[in-house]
Amino acid sequence: MAEALYGENGFYTSAGAPRRNFRTSAHASPLWATAIWTLARRVDEALGSPESFTVVDVGAGGGELLNALSALVPRTWSLVGVDLAPRPEGLDPGVRWSDITPDGIDGLIIANELLDVVPVDVVERIDGMPRQVEVTPAGEEEIAGLVTGRDAQWLSTWWPLMEDGDRAEIGWARDDLWRELTGRLRRGVAAAIDYAADPAHDLAGTMTGYRDGRQVDPVPDGSCDITAHVVFNSLVEADDVVMSQRDALLTLGLTASPPSYDGDPTSYLSELAASGEAAELLDPDGLGGFTWLLHGVDISPVKIMGV
């Protein structure tokens, strides 16, 4: 998975991949950026509007969120995109781009659909024992070695396999990345937003592939995205907030109620389009069903989200 996504000619390391192949909240509507802007202002206010305030988008992909934010935020704020992929074309020149998350951040870190593409190993229970599942670039599967060490420990704690044939994805690399990111905050909030795995129900695992907007077999040949839902239980710490995207966006002021017609067809049509976009972001069976995890350093995400 690591080679196929981030190696030479990997899916993400070739420019422009995300936009071509799938649709995230950042692609769905500018209302997404407006909600993140509201969140950022709340964090800024809670920090007492420090002289330097930074919004870091980790796994910034095509830079859609940062481009939209650059039109909204005060000039004194810094916007930083972090990605293993090259700087996207058309990114606002005021936005910094790096493959390393800066340290000592006062501000907000957003990681939208980042953790689901951090490589994981797939395992399957066979004769009572979890075994590694390997797959060739041609898509042929093979059962490999026993699961040992940190893999085994993570699996038994967070995703125990109950019956033969059950599958899981081992997510400690995601836990490590998340802890590294939250460790880069001096003061502020970090938000991880992703589709959650539910080990009690996702008995066949969750790994899948996307190519040209369609779901395909997750073949590690660099031609498709490979993603697996995120186990949030292993990420959450005391005082964190975990909520659905729907609830998060509603507390950040998004509404999807249809506009009433006031005699101006142009504004009516644009309000109607916005309410359709909001409905997509809030849809509990779609993007609204994503999980938000908010972690605060020196400020309380509970207060920020008003929950």
Ligand SMILES: C[S@@+](CC[C@H](N)C(=O)[O-])C[C@H]1O[C@@H](n2cnc3c(N)ncnc32)[C@H](O)[C@@H]1O
């Ligand atoms: C699914 S895309 C999401 C893009 C964007 N956040 C959005 O919502 O449209 C995930 C991005 O995370 C990047 N990525 C994966 N692992 C990363 C890491 N360790 N550090 C920085 N970026 C990473 C990938 O290159 C890819 O651009």
